[in-house]
Amino acid sequence: MTAINLDHLSANPLLPEVKDAMIEAIRADYGNPSSQHRIGDRAAEALDAARQSVARLINSPTSKEVVFTSGGTESVNHAIKGVALAHSDRGKHIVTSNIEHNAVLRSLRRLKLLDFKVTSVPVDEYGRVNPADVAEAVTDQTILVTIMHSNNEIGTVQPIEEIAAVTRERKVIFHTDAVDSVGVIPVDVQKLGVNLLSFSSNTFYGPTGVGGLYVRRGTKVWPLLDGGVQEHNKRAGTENLLGIIGMGVAAEAALRDMDRRIAHASGLRGKLMETLPQYVNGFIFNGHPEEVLPNLVSVSIKYVEGESIVLMLDDEGIAVSTRSACAAGALQASHVLLSIGREFADAQGTLVVSFGLENTEEDVIRFLEALKGTVKTLREISPLYNGEAVNE
Amino acid sequence: MYSETVMDHFRNPRNVGVIKDADGVGEVGNPLCGDMMTIYLKIEQERIRDIKFQTFGCGAAIAVSSMLTEMAKGKSLADAKKISNRDVAKALEGLPKNKLHCSNLGADALHQAIQDYEARISGKGKAEPKRKETHEHTHGDKCYCPYCDAEVPEGETFCSACQNDLVEIH
Numbered sequence: 001m002t003a004i005n006l007d008h009l010s011a012n013p014l015l016p017e018v019k020d021a022m023i024e025a026i027r028a029d030y031g032n033p034s035s036q037h038r039i040g041d042r043a044a045e046a047l048d049a050a051r052q053s054v055a056r057l058i059n060s061p062t063s064k065e066v067v068f069t070s071g072g073t074e075s076v077n078h079a080i081k082g083v084a085l086a087h088s089d090r091g092k093h094i095v096t097s098n099i100e101h102n103a104v105l106r107s108l109r110r111l112k113l114l115d116f117k118v119t120s121v122p123v124d125e126y127g128r129v130n131p132a133d134v135a136e137a138v139t140d141q142t143i144l145v146t147i148m149h150s151n152n153e154i155g156t157v158q159p160i161e162e163i164a165a166v167t168r169e170r171k172v173i174f175h176t177d178a179v180d181s182v183g184v185i186p187v188d189v190q191k192l193g194v195n196l197l198s199f200s201s202n203t204f205y206g207p208t209g210v211g212g213l214y215v216r217r218g219t220k221v222w223p224l225l226d227g228g229v230q231e232h233n234k235r236a237g238t239e240n241l242l243g244i245i246g247m248g249v250a251a252e253a254a255l256r257d258m259d260r261r262i263a264h265a266s267g268l269r270g271k272l273m274e275t276l277p278q279y280v281n282g283f284i285f286n287g288h289p290e291e292v293l294p295n296l297v298s299v300s301i302k303y304v305e306g307e308s309i310v311l312m313l314d315d316e317g318i319a320v321s322t323r324s325a326c327a328a329g330a331l332q333a334s335h336v337l338l339s340i341g342r343e344f345a346d347a348q349g350t351l352v353v354s355f356g357l358e359n360t361e362e363d364v365i366r367f368l369e370a371l372k373g374t375v376k377t378l379r380e381i382s383p384l385y386n387g388e389a390v391n392e
Numbered sequence: 393m394y395s396e397t398v399m400d401h402f403r404n405p406r407n408v409g410v411i412k413d414a415d416g417v418g419e420v421g422n423p424l425c426g427d428m429m430t431i432y433l434k435i436e437q438e439r440i441r442d443i444k445f446q447t448f449g450c451g452a453a454i455a456v457s458s459m460l461t462e463m464a465k466g467k468s469l470a471d472a473k474k475i476s477n478r479d480v481a482k483a484l485e486g487l488p489k490n491k492l493h494c495s496n497l498g499a500d501a502l503h504q505a506i507q508d509y510e511a512r513i514s515g516k517g518k519a520e521p522k523r524k525e526t527h528e529h530t531h532g533d534k535c536y537c538p539y540c541d542a543e544v545p546e547g548e549t550f551c552s553a554c555q556n557d558l559v560e561i562h
Binding site: 303304305307308311312315324345348380381382383384 | 399402403405408409419427428429430445446447448449450451453454
């Protein structure tokens with residue numbers, strides 16, 4: 001029985017063409033793009049080509065607005081701390097939402113130790129931010145609004161354009177964490193109207209250890225890393241050229257195949273959501289019914305705990321992810337699930353299924369069959385289960 | 393992450409279920425901290441003749457419950473009271489540090505079930521189930537930061553070792 005990977009949010013395999021390009025790059029013995037000689041020129045050309053590919057993926061008007069980083073986490077840290085440091089003379093207030101990724105939460109936590117004030121706006125039952133709440137939270141001290149493009153646990157996509165209208169009017173810098181969106185759904189920085197946008201290569205089958213930060217021209221951001229003048233003086237350090245070349249090829253493929261990938265993932269998502277009731281009862285789907293990533297299903301299964309489900313499914317060769325506190329090691333239920341109104345116990349039984357290019361409808365059915373047995377076994381052990389489970 | 397013994401008890405948990413006419417019942421934990429555990433005892437001549445459990449929780453919590461029931465079965469009440477959380481974790485060949493709180497649940501549930509039995513036979517009637525509301529009251533042993541493994545005091549919301557929040561900011 002072959003293994004089934006339904007946890008693509010944790011890691012995506014490299015596309016064959018990405019592997020080829022990276023192996024070729026290793027063989028090419030690229031030099032340093034900053035060098036003044038021919039060896040350096042060749043490297044600089046490869047770097048520039050990758051930057052243009054990535055810029056096209058997010059429809060950045062010029063590739064100069066793309067800064068390569070070590071991944072989504074660095075991009076987010078750079079955007080938030082870089083804006084805070086560059087604009088603290090103007091104000092020390094930042095607006096965010098209740099369901100951000102830890103990269104955002106912990107960056108803000110760090111800034112709070114430096115006397116920054118943070119206002120976090122709530123989300124509705126589907127995990128959507130109301131732009132009016134953002135407008136209300138912005139004060140004359142606000143220097144930054146940071147709201148994620150899509151959520152990594154429930155897939156809900158935020159009304160970024162409408163929030164950008166607010167920040168434009170109030171002349172506040174707007175950053176969006178688009179790590180789970182870029183390369184998966186169309187992301188157009190010009191249409192969105194954001195100043196800063198974070199993304200990651202592995203989301204679209206490029207290598208890990210590389211990502212990007214879109215910085216709209218004129219947006220003042222301090223670098224996190226000081227040193228040389230690489231990345232238009234925004235991020236010092238000799239570039240991770242192998243990774244960047246891989247990311248460039250992955251970006252080309254993502255743009256070329258996006259419609260096909262969305263149709264494929266949406267098909268599997270629909271199949272899972274339609275068919276689940278035939279296998280398991282007592283569950284709640286999380287996330288917005290329409291404004292949602294196509295490659296993710298978040299479902300809370302009542303009376304059972306997520307890590308136990310993950311371990312049992314793993315024994316059957318099926319990889320999924322959970323948002324149970326126990327599995328995260330944090331001993332706390334997910335702040336995202338609590339923010340959309342899930343009970344503690346239901347949050348504990350939450351699975352995140354994320355599809356990839358190789359998945360088939362057969363994989364979905366095999367997952368559901370295995371899930372049925374797993375849930376039955378665990379409910380027999382559970383003190384919360386009294387023999388009945390109804391869907392909400 | 394888990395030892396072979398933990399995985400064995402997780403995959404094939406021993407003594408799962410309910411004893412309908414139990415002589416003592418112990419309930420600990422709450423979904424807030426991740427786990428809930430119920431232990432049922434059948435006592436004969438001050439000895440645990442039968443023991444069953446129900447657990448809502450992670451792999452470690454289920455394995456701890458299973459191991460605990462194996463250790464307690466057949467023991468005199470005096471000996472069963474001596475079973476500590478540490479003994480259970482040791483019998484499981486260790487647990488990841490941030491899962492030690494799961495083992496705390498196990499012995500606590502057993503001790504509560506025994507207390508419940510003793511209250512019943514002393515004529516005080518059935519003790520109220522002790523499903524407490526907060527993490528800090530459900531078990532007494534040490535807690536560890538899930539991020540850096542440093543020991544943190546019960547109820548602490550900030551790890552001074554790694555400067556991380558143990559409760560997310562809002």
